Amino acid sequence: MPTQRDGTPVSVLARQLRILDTFDAGTVFLSLSEIAERSGLPMTTTHRLVAELVEERMLERLPDRSYQLGLRLWELAARTPRAMGLREIAAPMVQFVQGQVRQHTQLGVEGGYDVVYLDRASAPNAVVNATIVGGRISLGASAIGHVLLSDKPRAFLAKIVEAGIRRYTDKTPQTLDELVDVVDRVRELGYSVADGFIHPAARGMAAPIYGPDGRVLAGLGMVVPSGEPVNMRIVELLRSAARRVSQQMRAAYIDPDHPHALPGAKFRVLINSSKSSMEYFEGNEGG
Amino acid sequence: MPTQRDGTPVSVLARQLRILDTFDAGTVFLSLSEIAERSGLPMTTTHRLVAELVEERMLERLPDRSYQLGLRLWELAARTPRAMGLREIAAPMVQFVQGQVRQHTQLGVEGGYDVVYLDRASAPNAVVNATIVGGRISLGASAIGHVLLSDKPRAFLAKIVEAGIRRYTDKTPQTLDELVDVVDRVRELGYSVADGFIHPAARGMAAPIYGPDGRVLAGLGMVVPSGEPVNMRIVELLRSAARRVSQQMRAAYIDPDHPHALPGAKFRVLINSSKSSMEYFEGNEGG
Known part of the structure; x- marks a missing residue:
């Protein structure tokens, strides 16, 4: 990852991810100052990046003012x-x-x-x-x-x-x-x-x-x-x-020539649902 | 979300997320031009943002040059x-x-x-x-x-x-x-x-x-x-x-005063593992 002389990543995305990476399995709730300390980013930068991440639901602010990783990450991951x-x-x-x-x-x-x-x-x-x-x-x-x-x-x-x-x-x-x-x-x-x-x-x-x-x-x-x-x-x-x-x-996985093949087409939309649910989704594309 | 006059989001994070959001349950593999078309971002912008996302393992490039959402999203989500x-x-x-x-x-x-x-x-x-x-x-x-x-x-x-x-x-x-x-x-x-x-x-x-x-x-x-x-x-x-x-x-969930409470401390590191695994992790903190 390209970094500045002080080790701060150059790309905005890399800095955002450095914030997300301060959370781990043992540390699921962090305060703003803990995030700054763990990320090594200045407090003002941390404050701004955290606000953007909250705006985009990648982070969630709790009533006690601590933060946790947001449900949006899970929604994105569900499509991996x-x-x-x-x-x-x-x-x-x-x-x-x-x-x-x-x-x-x-x-x-x-x-x-x-x-x-x-x-x-x-x-x-x-x-x-x-x-x-x-x-x-x-x-x-x-x-x-x-x-x-x-x-x-x-x-x-x-x-x-x-x-x-x-x-x-x-x-x-x-x-x-x-x-x-x-x-x-x-x-x-x-x-x-x-x-x-x-x-x-x-x-x-x-x-x-x-x-x-x-x-x-x-x-x-x-x-x-x-x-x-x-x-x-x-x-x-x-x-x-x-x-x-x-x-x-x-x-x-279905054949790319199958009429229900996805664009790019390597597997079905619903991989472990029932037949009638699959038909429902196929009849409601874009719905 | 603040946008420019043409509807392009202002923040880099929002633009990156617009790229990730072009993938959905029905469209798990996309080409660069499909990503550009679905995101409404110019091809040059799409090219640059996709490259950054690949660099950070948020997107993965497949041998046929299509893209899929990356495993890193799942790793982050696993901590939500x-x-x-x-x-x-x-x-x-x-x-x-x-x-x-x-x-x-x-x-x-x-x-x-x-x-x-x-x-x-x-x-x-x-x-x-x-x-x-x-x-x-x-x-x-x-x-x-x-x-x-x-x-x-x-x-x-x-x-x-x-x-x-x-x-x-x-x-x-x-x-x-x-x-x-x-x-x-x-x-x-x-x-x-x-x-x-x-x-x-x-x-x-x-x-x-x-x-x-x-x-x-x-x-x-x-x-x-x-x-x-x-x-x-x-x-x-x-x-x-x-x-x-x-x-x-x-x-x-454990009491915040418990010696094994996490910083910020609302629940255990391993929520559904065995007792001896929990002791192992507690003895290997930061390991």
Whole structure:
């Protein structure tokens, strides 16, 4: 990102995003002075940018004068095909798998060199898990990450290692050889097992979800206690749930020549609604 | 929004958002010229703004040179407490209710004069339903809307009517008297029934979800076929599911004096994870 000499981003958009980025999963409410402090922007600039963001409903001002991220972000995000369509389709399977195993079940996609987690279902007594919905963990450290890496070339794995994989435990892969070994095993088995890579007590497991183009689109994973032998019933449950999500993703895509194909046309308007709702929307276009 | 004489918004943020708003649930992939046409911005301006949005990962360029909304919007949205926290907590109940009744189950909150729908689960043969996740329907027309209006003053109802309620059918409330009648019935019964207000074949039903402050925070609703007598088993299912979500929302909030309270401190970092994951995060703050 181009910046001025004092580190302030040049583009207005980048400065607005720096304001939004002061909010994180641990800090959902901030005062104006906290936003200024965390963003490193001068108070007058912060004041002006925050006012614009409130005007556009990207930020919301609460009665106690603190701010929170606005519902408009969510409305925009709901139209992000890479995240929301997949998440909608996978949600029943995430809940189902979690209900069977009563540990953590999660869904993740690739975002740069990290897994971005789109969903998670957990039980109160489940094992320790470092995942936050909307959060990131290096592709090299995570079981879902290893599934996502399984259709990438070696050069991409080398870039991940070069960028540096956070060393959560002694077992977290650090070198290219270590990462290649892990990813080769995923290619061979069709699923991943990451024992103690992020926390000594936890084992990540994941299976691939394929997009309509046959590429790995996402990973469906579980976090279970480490140490015990790998439970093949869980492996089969994960793999069959991931296959079912892949089938539904394929069913959601339609031929660009179909009369109801969207402009640009890669999938249906409503990907998990009922037939009669789809007909309703198709009859009310622009309505 | 302040605009120039030709209708172009003055603020850079507003222009960027106009670009993002050219994407909707029916149009998830757009070319540069389609974005320019839909936004009404000159091609050179569009080109520059799109490049900035791609640079900041708010837009993503696809191999066929079309664009889609970027994953970063989703990452920001995942931190929106009003939408995502509630959605996470309610997700198992949305799936459970849908599994019991096999029609549409949905979750909505107030966004201005509309319901904004945060989640929906459906069955392939379910009745017609006009809801899109991330979409809006006037508070006055929707069963979830009537639940949200049930703790609002009459003056707010008058504003909804003044703003105009889209007339989906002959039954959609249009006058203040009609709307007051509908909302009074919700106050009396503790749930809403909207028969044919949006489509003649569909009945909306909803129950209130309360926030920790005791105010109505959201509505949990179903869409079922209209015409038959109201099924009290469904009413009780909805009400008990909504009560359970209210309890969990309350449990997610902690006292601002609690040692693990967040700065500003209204709820926990991880609202639906396991105890050991919460301890892990609390031990790794800033990590």
